[in-house]
């Protein structure tokens with residue numbers, strides 16, 4: 145213990161209260177001992193510091209801050225240096241707004257393109273995601289702020305996110321869903337981590353000793369604090385036992401009283417409690433001294449808005465992916481007659497909805513920016529309606545405009561409702577009215593340059609209508625000028641996709657398993673996520689992982705493989721200076737232990753002037769050959785002749801060679817005859833028996849039967865016994881549908897809809913106790929009077945107990 149002296153001075157009540165939040169964003173201060181509060185704030189791509197009313201859904205306004213491109217966007221840059229720079233800027237802005245812990249970056253794996261928060265996450269590949277996250281974390285923490293990578297772990301679905309159970313085998317957990325976090329912790333040295341809402345194999349992430357103790361603290365040597373996601377604490381005592389330090393946001397004193405009871409009953413030992421308090425105390429004191437130091441050194445209390453805006457622009461430039469460029473229509477020639485079309489040109493989609501929403505300092509728009517470039521703009525039109533409705537008169541004017549232009553710049557993509565915290569998409573299409581307009585435009589003008597805004601993979605059956613496609617993702621506040629620089633050729637596109645673009649949703653590996661319909665989300669596709677699936681099972685995709693065009697070309701030669709890594713010569717053979725992303729993939733043909741055909745094990749982004757060549761070195765590391773062996777319960781290496789591949793994307797391997805590697809064990813975990821599909825990678829239809837073979841135990845039942853419990857979501861009230869509960873469910877559903885029809889997600893409704901009853905006690909600042917929440921469940925289950933008695937009795941008991949606790953703390 146680092147602060148024995150202070151911990152010993154704390155009363156039991158102070159210790160218990162210290163471990164949960166005082167309000168929406170702050171930890172509790174203990175005045176008597178001069179222990180201050182620390183302040184948390186979202187988020188991953190900009191600071192969302194709320195000065196007024198706090199909420200965790202991005203509803204109320206926050207202080208102005210730079211809105212950088214979202215994680216899904218910056219991941220396409222494959223540029224760790226850039227991630228580091230963004231992290232530094234985030235750290236500076238956090239410091240200037242007196243934020244101590246920044247709730248990001250988000251690095252859940254993109255198991256399905258439909259997850260509503262994919263725009264906040266880096267990649268479908270844990271290595272790329274982990275490296276980018278580590279870079280952000282290093283940058284943020286270099287400014288004396290703690291980064292808090294989230295959501296730990298296996299939180300790849302928004303539907304009923306607080307009440308679902310991710311069921312997966314240990315190997316998939318380690319190799320796919322945890323490796324990114326491992327890199328974030330070991331290489332980024334994250335000082336905080338956020339436990340996710342869901343259960344992992346039947347235990348809430350926040351109470352999961354396997355995750356929080358065995359893996360996070362013991363295996364990875366994490367020495368920071370675990371903070372719950374907002375409302376992710378189920379049983380605070382179990383959380384503390386597992387080593388979760390701070391329950392957020394505001395459970396009042398109910399959670400603290402649970403701790404007191406548990407200590408009294410010897411369910412929780414004083415050592416366990418003290419350890420948890422000591423870790424949090426260490427963070428609080430460290431962050432406070434960092435704050436003091438900043439004050440003493442007079443490190444600026446403000447940040448340069450213009451400098452950070454420039455960085456946001458640079459990030460958007462380096463992250464945009466040129467997907468198509470027929471007849472070298474791009475870069476645009478000077479003085480080209482262009483028509484700028486699309487609602488997104490006036491009201492850009494530059495970030496997603498939810499807790500990550502940033503109140504940007506300044507948002508550029510294409511319609512205003514375009515005049516700064518040497519083009520002849522023949523006109524600008526919204527083209528389509530944002531609400532998805534057809535508008536024939538608008539279409540008519542737009543087509544007339546397109547006829548008069550040499551090139552149409554068409555800005556389109558996913559609408560607001562598609563990308564939000566709290567909901568998953570139901571398909572991968574963009575709104576039909578945008579597609580209809582594109583096709584109509586293509587009939588009157590064959591030179592269409594599509595500029596897409598979308599934070600996640602989409603289907604592109606319409607891509608033939610575009611001669612060029614520049615994918616800006618969710619490009620942040622300076623995205624408009626970033627797109628213009630690229631279109632004009634002042635900058636050369638260098639982004640490469642950090643996720644695969646399948647032809648259609650039905651092609652995706654988790655298509656039959658996502659999202660969980662009842663309680664369990666079964667990860668039957670195992671490690672065949674994203675390109676690991678398409679590549680292994682030979683499913684063709686629209687655009688593969690790692691893909692992106694440039695205005696120049698690169699040749700690859702002279703691959704040298706040694707036991708420490710690879711060296712390769714890259715030459716820029718075109719006319720433009722540019723950056724290439726050199727990707728290292730490793731595979732083991734005829735492996736005894738099944739594995740994807742190839743996996744990303746290293747990468748380097750490199751700038752090369754036209755005509756020049758450079759030698760690139762990519763070292764191997766501890767992850768290059770390892771796999772998790774469920775028999776020996778540790779990382780092992782299979783011996784064999786590994787294929788070492790260097791590519792410009794997963795489907796464009798330019799050079800390859802072999803390396804014989806010695807193995808670490810002959811104890812192999814699987815019986816290939818019992819798991820044929822895992823050996824072929826054709827995993828879309830795994831039967832229960834084969835999944836159980838992989839899991840090593842029977843698939844737990846996820847069926848909803850019997851009465852509703854504290855952990856069931858409010859939206860499950862549709863089969864409640866109480867007529868009143870069913871009525872409330874119908875009202876909520878109607879409100880949700882209304883907001884969907886209006887084209888804007890209502891985050892409040894979505895949150896309530898997916899929230900379990902227990903969260904009522906965890907997020908209401910002490911108004912509702914767990915006993916009252918239990919009473920509500922009793923009412924829902926049809927025992928009206930019994931439930932009301934508990935609610936009313938609980939209300940008075942809770943009020944009295946809160947007052948007493950408050951008195952004890954203020955002594």
Ligand code: BGC
Nearest residue numbers: 186200201247294373374499
């Ligand atoms: C989100 C977190 C976020 C927190 C605080 C939760 O709803 O899942 O990512 O950091 O709210 O806003």
